[in-house]
Amino acid sequence: MAFSFSSEESGGNDQSVSDHSVSSSGIYWTVGAFALVSLAGIILNQLIASKLGVTSLGRYNSFLAVIIVGGQMGSAGIHGSVLYHTPKFRSESRPTGQVLVGALTATTVTSLLSTGLIVGIGEVLLRAAGNDYYLKGLHAIALGLFLYPLNKVLLSHINGLRRIRSFSVLFASRFVLLAFFAWGANRFFDGDQHLLWTITLTEVVMFLALLFTVRQELIRNPKWEALNENVRAHFRFGIRGLIGGMLLDLNTRVDILLLGVIAGSESVGIYSIGSLFAEGLYQLTMVPRYSYDPVVTHLIVEERHTELKDVVQEAKRKTYYLIIPIVAIANVCYPFVVGILFGEDLAMDSWKVFGILSIGLVLSAGYVPFTNLLQQAGKPTRQSALLGAITGVNIILNLALIPLFGMVGAALATAIAQVSLIFFLRGLARSVIGYRL
Template sequence: MSGRFARGVIWNIASLAVMAACGLGLNAIIAAFYGPAVLGSFNQAYAVYILASQIGVLGVNFSTNKYVAEYADNSQELASIVSAALIVALGCSIPIGTSLYYGRHAVGVFLDSPETAIAIGYVAPAVICLSINKVLVHVINGLRRMGLFAVVTGGRYVGIFLSMLALCFFNVSGSSLAFAFLIGEGAALICLLVIVVRIVPLTVCNLRFWVKRHFSFGARVFMSGTLGELNTRLDVLILGAFVSDQLVGIYSLAAMLAEGYHLLANGLAVNLNPIITQRYTQNKLDSLKSMILRGKCYFYLASLLVVGVAVLLFRPLLGVVIDLANYPGAYWVFSIHSCGILVVSGYMPFRKALVQMGFPGLYTLQMLSGVLSNVLLNLMLIPFWGIYGAALATVIAYAVSVLFQRFLVLRSVGIRI
């Protein structure tokens, strides 16, 4: 492991610890002071918000990461790449955020949750901020400034958490808590713009060319990015259509804790993604395969330890913060998620390998396989097993997506991962 890569991993583990603490803190505050029904409506609004921001960025965050990594040594092209990406993100996110705001009541009707509709009204403007922020953090990631990347990524979550604390201090209604996302992402946008522009000055040169390239790449990878986010939120959204906000709250608390594994994998992925691009473009396929296989082994071992400890400590630690009697079944939902994620954990840091190697269309197929199986299994299992069916359906869908990824990488690149 090179010194630069090791430092990047350490930085991002620290950032992940901050993100995990903030995410846990957000849900714990709502769970303890507002109850499972408010937690359920909050997480349904959050799921809609994340999906809308993914649509609003149009895959330009992925193209930004790829092209910035490729042209990191060409300051003139780099300025054009970043400037064009911001134009595309702004132009796409404004109509999406506006549409979400005016369509919030229709979403509330579908989920049978008026409180969720109110919360969506607060997060709709934040969609614009988050879409642009995704582009800006991928600029930093593409340049492999991993220490800075870790700081700004963790800082975004801290801002949202502090905003939530302030709202709770003023005793706002449960449906108004989602306003924390607008405050936090708005502040992050200002900070990120200042930081990125100092590294890569914006320009008006060659914008037309790079806007077209961003659109071209983004259009091909857009659906995969949206499907990827949808795959992590489908369980909450489908569950919301079948059960009460209270049951969704119980489920989302456990599922949110299990998402910590995804954060850990993403912490490695942001370091690995630029390296995957460089080794593939330099035709170092043997080196690329070796890196992936070693990474799988390391992450499987780490995941086994983390999952074992997490399942053992779930009840005693969470019981200190909230009254678990109000969240029956949360432990078993968490255990199902944890065991399922363990099975596929070795592949999680390499989930976007096809994108980084320049196959956005194949990555879309990879994500589509997971989403279709997720939808089908959730619709089949939730009516019979409720929150347990949602958990089981979600982890099976992860496995389907991994199997299809292995097939696609073998067919397109010729390496077995």
């Protein structure tokens, strides 16, 4: 069964190693977390748009995209290695602290290198262009850019331990902190320059909270003598999954990045309102993924393939049943809700963006929870091929359609790329799991 409807939850303490059910309480915690993420995202965007304008909103979201995409480069796929090896070590009754210590060591090196590269290149280009605003913005997010990959590793380890309560609270905290600090920057400072420092401040607080949460893992059987071996294992896995890891986050931001380059910050500001609400729906379909990722690894490592098939089929069915009516209701309510929050003009301009993106989500919803299936099966190269194919479709279509249709073109390109997940995942996974998804 895909869901075990019991009062026991999978957070707090690690679940029993032999228990591979996905508890209802674990799902409720992640649903609650993503509801909070969506609410915080709405508040954040509404605050910036209403107080500082759509252009400032576009700038903020552009720098946030740099953090996410650049931070993915800095993690070098190691967070994916953690999400695979942590449940694997649990199935093999090996101390999971070894996984975390090796991953943090490796990621510190890769994040330093990638942050230095991004900031260095940005410094040269922005000084040459005389763009003082973006240069100061780059300096503001530099520390956050370094910490983001470390935070991804720490979150992945908590997820791999199936501590769903802790994972849900900490995941939601990032977006709550972004909104809270943005409110503070707007309240106590003039203009939007200080706004970008709130991104770095959020990552600093997250890093401290995550370290506190996993403190026992760092001191309980870390096996420091095995550090070199663990670091090498993470690098090997990470390199094979690097492209996939980078593209997983890039694929959710490529429309905004290309729209900003081709059409400008104002278009990004309007588009980001529609995509914000569509992202909320997308995250709702992603909620089961955080419970299923470690379960997939456990079942594959233990060669329980029939049980895995049952889990996947039931999860797909439940996800489609959930998302179809929600998307229909959301499209009806969108102009009224967004009109209240952002004004009637922005609501109408962004409604078509939301509608197109939500159609792509409806069609692919059942497969979204298993986006990481190939990685969790220990096949990071295939995972990279999957996400490379999807992102390639996304980039090509965005470049082709944005010049013709502007924001609508970006939405169409992103929706089609989302649907392509179905075909690419089914093709690549069949030989790995022995049946067609």
